[in-house]
Amino acid sequence: MSIKNIIVVFISLFAWLVSCSRDEIMFYEGPDAISIYREQYAADSVNYSFAFKLGTIEKDTVWVNLRLQGAKRSYDRWLQLSAAAGTTATKGVEYELPSITWPADSVTLKYPVILLRSPELKRSTKTLIVAPMPNEHFTVAALGQEIGNSFSIPAFKIHISDFLAKPAYWDNLSNSYGWGSYSEVKFQFMLTVYGISDFSQLTSSELLNTRLRFRKKLQEYVAENGPLIDENGQNVSF
Numbered sequence: 001m002s003i004k005n006i007i008v009v010f011i012s013l014f015a016w017l018v019s020c021s022r023d024e025i026m027f028y029e030g031p032d033a034i035s036i037y038r039e040q041y042a043a044d045s046v047n048y049s050f051a052f053k054l055g056t057i058e059k060d061t062v063w064v065n066l067r068l069q070g071a072k073r074s075y076d077r078w079l080q081l082s083a084a085a086g087t088t089a090t091k092g093v094e095y096e097l098p099s100i101t102w103p104a105d106s107v108t109l110k111y112p113v114i115l116l117r118s119p120e121l122k123r124s125t126k127t128l129i130v131a132p133m134p135n136e137h138f139t140v141a142a143l144g145q146e147i148g149n150s151f152s153i154p155a156f157k158i159h160i161s162d163f164l165a166k167p168a169y170w171d172n173l174s175n176s177y178g179w180g181s182y183s184e185v186k187f188q189f190m191l192t193v194y195g196i197s198d199f200s201q202l203t204s205s206e207l208l209n210t211r212l213r214f215r216k217k218l219q220e221y222v223a224e225n226g227p228l229i230d231e232n233g234q235n236v237s238f
Helices: 003-024 170-177 184-194 204-208 210-225
Strands: 033-038 045-049 059-069 077-079 081-083 100-102 108-116 126-132 151-153 156-161
Touching (some): 045 059, 100 108, 204 210
Antiparallel strands (some): 033 059, 033 151
16 A cells, blocks of 8 residues: 555545544433532532621621523523521521522522521520522533533532531630630620631731730720620639
8 A cells, every 4th residue: 555545545544533433422401400509619608607606696697609500691690599308497487588690691699598596596506408499591500510510419408506506626726826615605705806707718917916906805895894704703804
């Protein structure tokens, strides 16, 4: 076989392989669908406590990530999440799930789950499990890995309360920065001083200053109101 014939055979074989590869490319076909999704290392649940919020707010919002599985459309559509099996929170008492617009030409959206501050949350934690609700525009998307390292999940869990719990980071940070023993009253005072709900987000240099700042604010409080007594009958100190 001449070199010319070999080249012709090689080109023909290459063209055939490319044609086969193109024929095997799969595209999504089916009704448009909505999924709740999370990134690779993100959780599929969240703990929310109104006790971490300063002031007297009566409602707040937790945002849930949604993604479209299907083609973008040039018109608006509506959607809503629903409470799934396992939910212990009460609609209209501890939560609301509004109907919202999926804007034209959108692929992702953050859905607002409205949390309500009910008296029962001071006594027990309520769980809300939200999932996509099918309608005339969307079905429920397939589960599993989607784009990159993100995953389509069946539902998102929100644990709702209105009392303070000892944070997981307390012992480590308290031993390092001299906060002393934990109490709900002390922790609430600390939250008020800094206006934040998670001290583990502070840098090392910021944490070094916390004890001095707590002592100064506590002295001001005691001068105006008298000793700050915690739920165990003990004076709060740093």
